[in-house]
Amino acid sequence: MTSVEYLKNNKQSLLNEWFEWIISVYPESSRKYFNDVSQQFTNPVGYSLFNNISLIFDCLVNQNFDSIGFRNALEEVLKIRLVQQPASLKEVNIFEFIWEKLVSNLQPNLDKKEISLTIELINSCNYILFEIYSDIHKRIIEIQRDEIKHRYGKIVERLNERYSKGNNYVNKTDT
Numbered sequence: 001m002t003s004v005e006y007l008k009n010n011k012q013s014l015l016n017e018w019f020e021w022i023i024s025v026y027p028e029s030s031r032k033y034f035n036d037v038s039q040q041f042t043n044p045v046g047y048s049l050f051n052n053i054s055l056i057f058d059c060l061v062n063q064n065f066d067s068i069g070f071r072n073a074l075e076e077v078l079k080i081r082l083v084q085q086p087a088s089l090k091e092v093n094i095f096e097f098i099w100e101k102l103v104s105n106l107q108p109n110l111d112k113k114e115i116s117l118t119i120e121l122i123n124s125c126n127y128i129l130f131e132i133y134s135d136i137h138k139r140i141i142e143i144q145r146d147e148i149k150h151r152y153g154k155i156v157e158r159l160n161e162r163y164s165k166g167n168n169y170v171n172k173t174d175t
Contacts, residue, residue, distance in 0.1 A: 003118040
């Protein structure tokens with residue numbers, strides 16, 4: 001059995017386990033609400049996570065990594081994961097679960113070619129994940145920078161006006 005066949009044959013159980021694995025970073029009190037994935041308005045986090053990982057899973061099985069849908073779904077999942085303020089990219093890597101499942105269930109049955117294809121499959125996903133993570137991280141930094149400028153910009157302007165060379169302000173301690 002190939003990696004893709006394994007994913008196709010076990011889609012629903014893998015999706016359910018993957019979803020549980022993804023929400024395991026949340027406190028227990030939050031996780032119980034996320035499980036009702038059919039309620040878009042009363043459970044937007046759980047609904048969004050489950051539907052986006054379903055789309056990601058389908059693209060993974062079809063090896064359709066260039067689609068806008070794959071990238072958008074991955075970005076939505078990453079945005080939700082980033083709210084938990086992970087300490088490293090490893091904590092954001094949602095494909096770790098799929099990799100672990102493939103290795104633990106198929107390792108003895110895979111030949112060298114299939115192992116290579118499985119690694120290539122996961123690496124393709126990880127490359128795109130890292131690309132999207134980097135873009136999101138850049139946007140967060142830009143937002144923070146703009147907020148700092150907005151918050152402290154007026155103070156800096158006033159200080160510049162007050163202490164600029166053309167200003168006749170004289171500090172009393174200088175005389």
